[in-house]
Amino acid sequence: MTDTATDAPILEAIGIRKSFGPLEVLKGIDLSLTRGEVVALIGPSGSGKSTFIRCMNMLETPTDGTLRFRCRAIGDRFEDRGDMIGIGTLRRHVGMVFQHFNLFPHMTVLQNVVEGPLTVLREPRREAEERARDLLSQVGLSQKCDAYPAHLSGGQKQRVAIARALAMQPEVLLLDEVTSALDPELVGEVLAVIRRLGEAGMTMAIVTHEMAFAADVAKRVLFFDKGVVAAEGTPDEIITHPRSERLQGFLARFHE
Amino acid sequence: MTYQWDFHVVGQYLDLFLWGLVYTIVYTIGSIVIGIVLGAAVCGARLSSFVALRGIARVYQELFRCTPLLVQLLWVYYALPLLIGATIDNRVAALLTLACYVGAFYSEIFRSGIVSIDKGQREAAAALGMSRSQSLRRIILPQAIKRMLPSFINQSVIQFKNTSLISVISVADLAYMASVVNGQTYRPLESYTVMAVFYIAMLLPLTQMADYIEKRLRVSD
Numbered sequence: 143m144t145d146t147a148t149d150a151p152i153l154e155a156i157g158i159r160k161s162f163g164p165l166e167v168l169k170g171i172d173l174s175l176t177r178g179e180v181v182a183l184i185g186p187s188g189s190g191k192s193t194f195i196r197c198m199n200m201l202e203t204p205t206d207g208t209l210r211f212r213c214r215a216i217g218d219r220f221e222d223r224g225d226m227i228g229i230g231t232l233r234r235h236v237g238m239v240f241q242h243f244n245l246f247p248h249m250t251v252l253q254n255v256v257e258g259p260l261t262v263l264r265e266p267r268r269e270a271e272e273r274a275r276d277l278l279s280q281v282g283l284s285q286k287c288d289a290y291p292a293h294l295s296g297g298q299k300q301r302v303a304i305a306r307a308l309a310m311q312p313e314v315l316l317l318d319e320v321t322s323a324l325d326p327e328l329v330g331e332v333l334a335v336i337r338r339l340g341e342a343g344m345t346m347a348i349v350t351h352e353m354a355f356a357a358d359v360a361k362r363v364l365f366f367d368k369g370v371v372a373a374e375g376t377p378d379e380i381i382t383h384p385r386s387e388r389l390q391g392f393l394a395r396f397h398e
Numbered sequence: 399m400t401y402q403w404d405f406h407v408v409g410q411y412l413d414l415f416l417w418g419l420v421y422t423i424v425y426t427i428g429s430i431v432i433g434i435v436l437g438a439a440v441c442g443a444r445l446s447s448f449v450a451l452r453g454i455a456r457v458y459q460e461l462f463r464c465t466p467l468l469v470q471l472l473w474v475y476y477a478l479p480l481l482i483g484a485t486i487d488n489r490v491a492a493l494l495t496l497a498c499y500v501g502a503f504y505s506e507i508f509r510s511g512i513v514s515i516d517k518g519q520r521e522a523a524a525a526l527g528m529s530r531s532q533s534l535r536r537i538i539l540p541q542a543i544k545r546m547l548p549s550f551i552n553q554s555v556i557q558f559k560n561t562s563l564i565s566v567i568s569v570a571d572l573a574y575m576a577s578v579v580n581g582q583t584y585r586p587l588e589s590y591t592v593m594a595v596f597y598i599a600m601l602l603p604l605t606q607m608a609d610y611i612e613k614r615l616r617v618s619d
């Protein structure tokens with residue numbers, strides 16, 4: 143691994159556009175993530191924030207625009223090719239956690255967490271399991287190693303999903319509405335895990351509807367509206383003291 | 399008038415029935431094995447991104463699913479040789495037709511099993527950096543096979559019974575042997591009852607096993 147300057151972007155999106163048929167959901171989005179930075183993406187549903195974060199690991203292929211990982215452009219193939227980084231390489235370094243967890247139901251918790259390191263990174267099993275157990279204890283689930291996902295609560299599932307993403311030792315973590323499918327009383331345990339990750343210096347882009355949480359963990363907040371970034375700034379500028387009317391209107395719904 | 403059952407006469411031909419049973423089993427297993435390979439290939443074609451390949455696979459599926467097996471057997475054995483100008487051995491015709499027939503149904507069972515897996519599973523595998531084949535092997539197939547199993551067993555049970563149709567092109571399976579025994583003994587009731595009992599004896603354990611497997615799978619979901 144090359145040692146890049148701390149303020150050089152790790153993951154960079156430039157002019158990302160995405161259309162589904164005649165519907166343009168992203169109209170040119172820029173975002174660059176520097177090492178250790180936590181960015182929150184907020185906005186009404188349908189504003190394009192989830193589509194955008196899915197473009198950042200190429201789960202959605204942008205219609206136009208460039209994605210760069212450590213200053214190298216991402217190609218449209220799975221493997222690296224010339225100067226272009228392959229989608230496979232990108233995803234090995236950029237983890238993702240989903241709204242609906244998407245744990246592998248036919249595998250135990252431990253098997254879920256070691257699956258990436260074993261299959262993709264071809265790590266020795268002992269090493270992978272050791273790290274998996276360590277990660278599971280960090281998210282408070284060392285007792286659940288041999289349980290199947292069906293026997294876990296939503297909050298536990300999401301913590302396993304976070305451990306599964308971390309097992310790849312990613313440089314960036316993308317979180318797509320990770321608490322939206324949880325019962326309210328289970329949200330806290332998941333947010334606590336993410337907050338600790340941020341404090342430990344993990345680079346993260348977080349799509350969320352939890353405004354207090356976004357204001358708390360993020361260094362920068364992007365407000366998405368109708369496929370564009372309508373406002374961008376510190377949590378104080380965007381969430382605590384919003385200036386635009388549109389933003390005030392959006393945030394007002396969270397204070398009821 | 400009461401019928402005097404006499405299994406003794408028919409019983410003398412037990413070895414014929416057993417030979418027929420062996421043929422039935424061989425044709426069932428043979429056509430299932432070829433059918434699985436064919437079904438997997440056609441399933442892959444149906445799911446591929448090549449339009450032409452998808453089209454060909456679709457034509458094959460509908461051709462074999464929408465014509466009766468009896469018609470297929472007659473066509474391959476009596477009509478196809480006129481087209482290609484060479485005779486086809488009846489055993490080869492029987493095996494290939496059975497395999498193509500069951501392969502068409504298997505391919506649809508495989509395909510619907512694979513597409514029934516939530517797309518979040520594929521996305522989670524992709525997000526870990528898995529290639530398409532890794533995702534298929536490690537994540538999709540283990541879950542899909544579980545869902546396919548009951549329909550797969552069901553189709554295979556039907557296939558076992560369907561082999562009885564190859565008797566019309568003179569392959570000496572269980573049904574053919576029963577009619578031979580009937581011709582020798584003039585005892586249709588006994589001949590065909592013995593045949594039916596053989597089919598039940600073979601298939602009852604299979605259907606019971608399918609029920610059992612289905613229950614087990616439901617528990618673990």
